[in-house]
Amino acid sequence: GHAQHASWTQLEELWHAEYKAVEHIKAVMQPVAELGDVLKTYVESWEALVDGLEPHDWGSEDPAAGFSLLRHVAEGWTRVDDALQRIKSILHNIEFLASRPDREPLPNTDDVAAASEAVARLAHVYRLNTTALGEGGLLVLDPMAGYHHPLSANELMSIGLVAVKKGFLDVGVQFLRAAKSRASIVQLPRLENMLTAAVKVHDHVLEVNGPRSLVHVTATAPYGSLGETSHTEGVKASVVLGVDYLKRHTNATWMLERRPLVEQVQVERLCRGEDLRPPHVTSRLRCRYATGGSPWLALAPFKVEQVSLDPYITVVYELVSRGEADQLKKRVKSHLHIPYTPSGSDSLTPAVEGSWSLKQYEAETAVLMGVGRRMRHLLGVTLDNTASEPYMVADYGLGGEYSAHRDTHGPTRTPPHTHIGERLATVLTYLQAPTQGGRTVFPWVGAGVGGTAGAAMVWWNLLSSHEHDFLTRHAACPVMRGRKTVVTKWVGYVPQWRKMSCSADPSRKVMLPWH
C-alpha cells in the first residue's frame, strides 16, 4: 500500500494559510502587548493606592487619598481607554485567528510522526549523507540540487526517535547523532541518553535478528564497539530475476517468507538508480519511432524506448504535451486535497489515499480524449469508457511511495466492470516528474524508469492463461525532491481479446507489441 503523509496540495495550502495567520498575529501582537502593559501599570497604581486601606476607609475624607484617587483615574484611564480602543480595531484579526481550526484542517502530532517516518524512509532508501545531516541539511543525493532546509537539533531528534520506533535503526542512530552535534548544552545530556539507548537497541537487534528483515534495518556492524559504522551494503546480495526465481524457488516457504524481502531489497536498489540486469540483456534494448501501424501516426511517429523485452515494457515519449499536462494538473488540483472517504467512494469520488491524492477521471475532457486517441492508434487497443477504467490521477505527497504490487485484480478479486474485465495493459503517464527519486521500478525485471514529464510507460499484465504475469510487479519509489503527478489508464481485456492471436502456451504473454 501507500504510506500515510501530507499531500503537496495540502502543504502548499498550509504555506499560504500559515503566512496569512502570521500576518494577523503580527497585527494583534503589538496592541495586545501594549494593553497588557497598560493594564498592569493601572492595576499596580490601584494596588499602591489602596495599600493598607480597607473598604471602610474609603469613606474617610482624607484629602490626600482623594487627590491620589482622582489622579490615578484621570491619568491612568486615558491610557487604558486608548489601549482598549486599539484592541477594538483588531478584533476582526482575533476573530480570524480564533476561527482558523473551523476553516482549515490543522496538522497534528500524527501528521508530524508520519512525516518523520517518510523522512526516515527517504534516508534509508537513498542513503543518508551524514556529513550534510550534521550541518543540518537533509539527505543530499546531489549537493548541487539547490536549497536544503536545515533541521534543528529538536527536529533531528524527533525524526531519529520515530526512525528507531519504525525499525530504521541505522537511520535512527544517524539522526540522533546529528541532533547531538547540533544540540545546545542544555539539550546535550538528554540526547546522549537517547543515543546510547538507540545504539543499544540497534546492536542488540543486529546481533539477534541480523541486519535486515521486512520490519527492520540496521548497519552491517554494531555501533557500540566500532563507534563509526555507517551504511554499507556489505556483501552484495545475489539478484533474483526473471522466471529463474520460480525454477529455483518453487517451494511455498520461500515465496511466503523470503520473496517479500528479496523484492523489497531489489526495489530499493532500483530506486537508487541501479540496473540489476546483465549486459547481454540490456544490450538488446532499442529506441525507435513507432506508429503502431496507424496511418494517422505515420505523419508523427512516437519515440519509443524499450525498458524490457520480457515482460514487454516501453516508454512512449511526448505522449502528452506540456500544455496538456498543465491543463490536466490544474483541472484535478482542487480535488486533490479532499480527504479520502472509503465509505462514499463511488468511482468519481475524489480521494486522498495515504501519500497519494487520487482522483478518478472520466475521459470527457478534450485533453484526455486527445491522449486516448493517440494511445489507441499506437497500441491498437480500444480505450473508451466502455473498454477501460476511468483515468486515475495521482499526486504523490511528501516522501510519497507505492510499495510493490501488481495491477491486475487476480482470480480472487472480480474486476469491478465485467464488460471491461481484467487489466490487460497499464499506461502510466507522468504529468510531472520528480527531480529526485520517485522512479517506477520492476523488482523481478531488474529495471526502473526515472520518469519524464509527458512520457508514458506501457506494459502488459497478463499471460494467455489469463493469469497475472508475476514479472510485472512494480513499485513507485519514495519521492525525494520535487513533485510527482501521474495519470494511469488500465486497458480492459474483454474489449480486446479477439484482436490477439491465441496461444496454446499458457505462459505466453498477452500483448500487442506495436512494431
Ligand SMILES: O=C(O)CCC(=O)C(=O)O
Ligand atoms: O506512480 C508510479 O510510479 C506507479 C503507479 C502504479 O503502480 C499504479 O498506479 O498502479
Ligand SMILES: [Fe+2]
Ligand atoms: Fe501499479
